Amino acid sequence: GAGVSQTPSNKVTEKGKYVELRCDPISGHTALYWYRQSLGQGPEFLIYFQGTGAADDSGLPNDRFFAVRPEGSVSTLKIQRTERGDSAVYLCASSLGLGQGLGETQYFGPGTRLLVL
Amino acid sequence: AQSVTQLDSQVPVFEEAPVELRCNYSSSVSVYLFWYVQYPNQGLQLLLKYLSGSTLVKGINGFEAEFNKSQTSFHLRKPSVHISDTAEYFCAVFYTGGFKTIFGAGTRLFVKA
Numbered sequence: 733g734a735g736v737s738q739t740p741s742n743k744v745t746e747k748g749k750y751v752e753l754r755c756d757p758i759s760g761h762t763a764l765y766w767y768r769q770s771l772g773q774g775p776e777f778l779i780y781f782q783g784t785g786a787a788d789d790s791g792l793p794n795d796r797f798f799a800v801r802p803e804g805s806v807s808t809l810k811i812q813r814t815e816r817g818d819s820a821v822y823l824c825a826s827s828l829g830l831g832q833g834l835g836e837t838q839y840f841g842p843g844t845r846l847l848v849l
Numbered sequence: 850a851q852s853v854t855q856l857d858s859q860v861p862v863f864e865e866a867p868v869e870l871r872c873n874y875s876s877s878v879s880v881y882l883f884w885y886v887q888y889p890n891q892g893l894q895l896l897l898k899y900l901s902g903s904t905l906v907k908g909i910n911g912f913e914a915e916f917n918k919s920q921t922s923f924h925l926r927k928p929s930v931h932i933s934d935t936a937e938y939f940c941a942v943f944y945t946g947g948f949k950t951i952f953g954a955g956t957r958l959f960v961k962a
Contacts, residue, residue, distance in 0.1 A: 736892070767952075774939050774954050774955050776952070780948045780949070787948055788949065791949065823892070835898060839895075840892040841892055843892065
């Protein structure tokens with residue numbers, strides 16, 4: 733596609749439920765990133781994929797959060813037993829993936845706004 | 850700890866006036882620096898970036914930024930702003946040797962007629 737797409741654009745769920753957020757990166761981009769943006773804050777790094785593998789998942793806040801990218805393209809961020817504090821905009825970005833040391837530009841999707849009631 | 854500080858949460862300015870949005874980061878051996886802009890109801894897009902070379906970097910829409918290693922700063926400037934520049938601006942730093950890009954909290958630029 734022309735850009736990074738994320739679905740759904742909005743998700744309302746109840747505390748304790750499970751949610752999945754999807755990211756479709758730019759075609760050909762092997763690097764993919766998930767961020768979380770709380771109100772009034774900048775994006776906070778969650779996880780970085782190079783191809784199918786998570787090269788750095790140190791930003792995941794706890795074991796309720798998990799992300800996969802089984803075929804090296806689409807990625808899904810999964811949140812179990814959601815809590816009200818998980819409410820935020822979840823951003824996905826992709827880049828060419830030629831190497832982190834090259835300072836590649838990340839292209840961001842519009843985000844998924846998650847509200848946990 | 851690695852951190853990025855945007856010193857102003859909001860900057861109101863009149864149209865055609867100059868503006869500077871400030872960004873400081875915690876010291877490190879080597880960094881890449883970025884400014885992103887987020888227009889209302891849109892995703893983040895890159896304004897400019899510094900990787901190496903000339904410390905003055907020019908970006909889209911007439912913006913520029915200057916890397917100052919001794920002051921660990923990367924301030925964003927525009928000599929004459931337009932109403933359409935109203936948006937949130939994020940400074941971001943990539944510390945080489947790792948995988949994370951760390952973002953500041955953002956500065957909301959509000960351009961008044």
